[in-house]
Amino acid sequence: MHDEISRLARNVASRPGAALAGVVGDLAQPVLVVGATVPVGQLEVLFRRPEVSCVVVQDEDEQARTGIVTRAGLAAALTGRLGYGRAVLDRKPTSSIADWSPLVVPPGLPVSEVALSAMARVDERRYDDVLVAGSSWSSASTADVMRSLVAALTDRSTHDPQTRLPMRAPTWHALAHRCGLLRGSGTRVVLLLLDVRDMAGINARHGQGGGDTMLLALAARLQAALPRGCEAGRVDGDRFAVLATLPAMDDITAAASADALRQHLLRELAVPPEGVEPALWPVLHSSVVWSVAGAGNPDELIREAERRLLRSAAGLARAS
Template structure:
């Protein structure tokens, strides 16, 4: 099991993956006790359900830090013959502390924490992780793993560069919208936006420069969407916007769909103030909409792609 978790952590720990965040985001304040505190008093602290571990500070050497977990305390108090509590009640906490816990800085990526946690010996593998900061805190290994799984799930549906839904996720959302029509008078709108001369932009400013423009463009697009719309990155330099129109006649639907297209293009036309105008791309665009109460997602995508190709070809001939 821990080998599978380690592979997951390595996957999420790729250079461009920061979705899982840092361990400081998962940590909670933890109690600190002196190493001479009797185990009997320590047991009282663990009666509070929110306490999963405590930090043990060596009173003889402040540089030495240990930890006692709930499971570790329970095992010690049970003892091999069942006499642990009677033997340990007045002994110092130092006698049952783990003096080599996993201690990490708050800014360490969760993926790296998971790798270190899984590298521990079997009996310590799922112990809490201590987070050293201005004050001590801890993160449970379960929370670390949940964060990894959430990051992997997010990566499978969202583009890591633009943070927009991927093509698969976008077309799934389109199919879902079409499925909700069910003979009603509503319609689904699909708007496609294609960055003009993306290859030239990369050639002039490098791949990193092109990626930076796409990321800013995606953020602007997301901010420009009216309520109820959603956007996705459906190709390297292509974005899609989905919308649902209320019941209306064909002429009004056509006007509404084009109004959405013009609104989005208007919001994206002006380059950001901190970006030189020559680096801000122009866009090809096209919009299609379904028949009232009927929506075939595949047909909408094919028609939008066909119109976008015709639009780009016409502009190329004109230039």
Template sequence: MHDEIARLARHVAPRRATRVASAGELAQPVLVVGSTLPVGQLEVIFRRPEVGSVAVQDDAAPTRTGIVTRAGLAAALTGRLGYGRAVLERRPTGAVADWSPLVVEQGTALADVAALAMARTAERRYDDVLVSGPAAWGAASTADVMRAVVAELAERSTHDPLTLLPGRSATWYALRHRCSLVRGGATRVVLVLLDVRDMSRLNAEHGQDAGDAVLAELAARIGAALPAGCEVGRVEGDGFAVLATLPAMDDIQAAASADALRQHVLAHLAAPSDGFDPAAWPALHSAAAWSVAGAADADELVAQAERRLRRERRAAVLV
């Protein structure tokens, strides 16, 4: 059955973008030129399409750094009367540099960078940001900074801050998406629900912090245990949901594969993680539900899995 688990998901979950938290992670290396470089030579540098800006080091005062952006150079070369290139071609780059750019350290949070950028004057607000480093300079466009900040805010609104997993609404949205992809076909959608047995006792005996640490560790281990293409979300305070899509198979095979996935996850969670008190490591309730061929319905899958999970809880009490 392990081979069947490995083939579970023909639907591959959308890959999440890498989270960018600081200016150094977003910045790209930037060329540094001397302030006495003729503007004509600077223009040649900007003919390379990948060059969006260059840093300028003052040859007379090496600790002073400015910036020339592509837009800024174009405006200077055009000039008010169209004679900018003729006037500036032999002038030093320092004459067209912005000597008061926004400069931040590599570790500066992107939210702080965005706030500083938006505080600039209107004509400079969207200029590139210089990022200073121990050995080299970098630059980041304000547009990229704002996009990264918006992406981070969107991530926070849909993901659980403790486990970093998608929350309830995002998980059920992903389930509906999976179901929409398999309607009318022979593939199946599987939903596995898991919850911690007696979470209230764990918190009471070991403390809320210990309970939170257990939930975060469970989330990480579930994610690490899943075959490619499966997804996991936190749908209750102590509950998780695993989503998968099965290849075409008959009802008996679907039931066996869904239960194999459930057992596969439980097996990876049975032993306490290193550094955790074995007495605080919980057992889990679990239940699996799978769609019928050609008619995957998210609401029905959730209802079916929850019914089975309630039966599992009742059976555990009687033991």
């Protein structure tokens, strides 16, 4: 099992933007610090608090030495091989049961690297908490490290790495979900498509770096301009989709509301943000469709939006 987790960690660490998995300091929680001479019996009292998963142990005689006692480690020591651990250890110093070679990391270390180091530990220590050294001691559970790692991989598989918007599959899944919620209600789903005109020409004139800068700025501006309840995704290299749900209303009001959303976003996206050259900012084709009240077929909405987008692009081409 730990070999699979190690491969997972390497997968995240080896890709650009590994910081998306976060740093271990984001997961760390303050931890109690005790002296090495504290009796084990007193240590047991500390662990009666459910939020205490481990304590840091510092040797008063050797300040450079830092250890850890975990809840599982304390339980194993108190049980003992013959069941007499508590009686034997009650008055002994905490130093006698501490692990003096814990995994200690800085707070800024990426979660993926922490996971690799954790999985490289010996079997009996592999899932111990990780100590995070800073202005004060804190710790992160290996379980939290692994959850963060898996969440990062999930995010990578569903979100466009460039714009951080959901990709095509999760966007169309969200559309289907919205349509599924319409049954038995008078609400409607709106699908708006925005397409960058002449993306190939932008790349040819400004280079792919310029095109990437434009797309990143466009996605950020789109995300900031979305009304509450709307969501956006990147469904193609130069195409974005916006999803919305309208309350119950008649057909004429629904058409006006859907087009008002389209016009609002086009106005918000008409002017480049500060730091982006006006020559780099694109013209957008757009189309908008909406479902009938209380029902919606996501595939039909996508097809109709694509047809309208094609007609919009053809109209702009003739006008120019």
